Amino acid sequence: MKKFISAIFLLSFLYVGFSQGKKNQNTEPYPYGNPVITHMYTADASPHVMPDGRVWMVTSVDHEHGGGYSTMHKYHTFSSADMVNWVDHGEILNVWDVLGSATEPEGEDWALWAPDMVYHEGKYYLYFPVRKLFTEHGYDEQKRKTESYIAVAVSDSPDKRFTVINEKIEGTRGIDPSVFIDDDGEKYLYFGNHWGAKLKDNMKELDGKPIHMDVDDEDFMEAIWMHKRDNKYYVSYHAHYGKPIDPENPDDPERMKSTLDYGVSDNPLGPFKYGGVMNYELGVNVNEGPKYPGKEFVPWRVFQSNHGGIVEFHGNEYLFYHTSALSSWRQDSFQGPGTWTQRSVCIDLLEYDDKGNVVPVQQTLSGVEPVKIVQPYAIELLNGQVNTSDGVSIQNKIINVSENGICEFKNVPLGTGYYYFGLNVLNTISEGKVEIRLDSPDGKLAGTILLDEFSNQVNRGRAETFIRGAKGNRDIFLVFEMGVEGEVQVSFPEFFGGAPLQSY
Template identity: 55%
Template sequence: MKKRFLFLSVCMALAGSMGAQVKKNVNTDPYPYGNPVIRHMYTADAAPHVMPDGRVWMITSVDHENGGGYSTMHCYHAFSSSDMVNWTDHGEIFHVNDIRPKDAPASDKWAVWAPDFIYKDGKYYLYIPIRIQHGAESSQEKRKVTAYLAVAESNSLTERFKVLTPQIKETRGIDPAVFRDTDGKIYLYWGSHMAAQLKDNMYEFVGKPVKLEVDTDRFMEAIWMNKHDGKYYLSYHTKYGNKIDKNHPDDPNRKPSELAYSVGDSPMGPFKYGGVMNYELGVGVKNGPNLPGYDYVPWRLTQSNHGGIVEYHGQEYLFYHTSALSSWRQDRFQGPGTWTQRSVCIDELNYRKNGSIVPVKQTIEGVAAVKINQPAVVNLSLKQASLADGESASVSNVNLGTGYYYFSAEVSGVTAPLKIEVRTGATDGKLLGTLLVKKDGYVDTSLIDANGKQTIFLKAVGGNVQISACSFFAGNVE
């Protein structure tokens, strides 16, 4: 653990020194390419998810317009898109001053780093890594850093989040990721590959946090979880060397700044190392501007990698960040841009038949616009069904098209907490999602792999219940 924090301290010190040398953003001409996707401000650490309105939403960190390094990351913005190309900025939804105590010492530098968020039971929960640098900036070797996670909640992604708890007990570290499995359980990941199942209140744990087995010694930070074809993919930023020689950027003796992944059969592992998901920034980019005198793009010389993955209507996408926009705004691609003035990029993420990930092809063009030709909602023809524990109701020929991301129902006759499993093909077929029922009324849940023409089975587990008004939704923009 001491070695881990020593490594982070070195990286933070370098980040601060690089941030202090930032050039001014003097070029106001429009950015000429499709990647990055947000071009009016600096954004990083994107957390992308499909939300109940059928749009892809991302909450991002914000790198300061005037530089200053990681200690000046003070707020989050929310963005949304219905086609992965055109993004709407919904403004600032959280600021470090929303959580920093009024009596905090003036010498302490508070920052909020890479976030993640989730929708549950009509509310949105934002997981915030708090990073506090105690004391003066100049005392690099002696300064103390505190890092932990907090949670905020909101009724809408267009409204400001309010702090639910200022510190999640038993968390130490940065980069939270939150994941809901098809059985309805929600997991939180953070720091040096730590994980725990969340309780229903979304800030306490079921049992003690555990350190995951990831089958590599290169794990550094930026953990993310996604599920594909029944397997759990844990991705992360690797440990890396701190300087790239522009004459030998691919020096095999220097550890590269990559996104790698490990694969498991459970959200808590163990995980087996799978390989590289995203090479260093700028590797293999075609059709873009070259650094004068060299055969690669200018931002090839900067490091920092943070991934977020989302599936949207049949295609998975990797969100990451580069300094391409700062390279353009500072000197029209004549230099690499600033490491700590980053901007979100999106490219396709694909898998081989054996389940391994094809390393993402970084592009300057970005992804093609997604076109969706299906209703926002599919209502099941099941008007009402009374289910005893273990019984199922089925509906044939349900057309889920290119994907639906949530399921809802009205329930009654509930006398104790139970589950309603949403399955395809059979009562014990593929599990798409699980409604966690606590009382009579409306209930919903997220889904994974709900697409194509299916026979849907709704199975009661743990109690008796009456169900009606069943719908798949978020299959298009409302």
């Protein structure tokens, strides 16, 4: 009977927290390193290294006064040079930008949930779910009627306002988009209940029908994310869970846990083999810091819902997730769990064993150590030793290519990592590519620049790509593949994004 009453009490508490929130009355500075943003409530972080060499994340925003998921109406971007100190660049999009008016259609409640943001050839693309609830059916989870799909907006800079360029990507359904650019230049959009599809080069339409991927159908719930390591594709996601958590028995083995799980594949669209748990329920194994009154776990342990984003930055991988730790502090000085729908982004290390399996993340209150980077922002390749194959020549620092061929650059010092490669396209063909390979002409593919008849016009003729694994002293091979006859001329090949620009 005691357990039953406790569960009913907590359910009532969760309902109040869900619908109204609690007053944020504690104004003392937050005393720990996690969460990393403490002046507002942030959730659903999507992190990427951008061309300025900084880690950027776009987040959804939980309302200061609570109110639940239907009050999520805007996105902010933040950037960091060291993973510890973050700059708030402000609001970049809100629901009124999407609606095109300051009012919602009658009978509809609109919200903007977990987004993702990626850079491609001079532009920043924001993918976000539009979630509409039809209020005539009410808000009850069993009765409500909703519609959701993915839209995309664009900006010249991640700290500036975004403009919607496709208000509904045809073929999408569901929430939580994630964007992934592979080493061969192909681009993918993941969304909803483990759907995946290629993106067209215009970044605003699907290239073909989406695929319902083979990803743990029984447990998959939401929050899909894709990253790549050692030529393996890791898909992570939030698993189905049971609620509420009984504070008398939070580790009840009969209740499904709110974990981040993952699967592994040799293909970006699967099938994926189940790998295990990436992140336990929020607050599990956090032994430092405050305790839930009368218990041996942190106050936010009794709240659920995981959401992960992953980025590699100068030798380490990091998991971005969210908790209600800040909410607990601001509302109750850690004497209560806080309000679940006032979440805040945390960051901890993501590690692997020698077989490539993810080691479940150790959640912390202290957060990660600051990253120190001592190397140039960019490395221009034509300043060093260059060897060329037949069909490739270099004159006045211009690389001329008339057939399939190779440029070799010896012993390039890539230090702790470079994240982008670019070159100026002076003359192009309608179909071709430049592969950036490490150590040999058929060595590890770090990235690919795709060439077409517009390559010397897009981004002022500057073609760029995200790259992976470009670190240490390496021989670099630019492998030119000519899909059609013609001549390609490029100049100023360089690695860049290898050190943060301190411009904010």
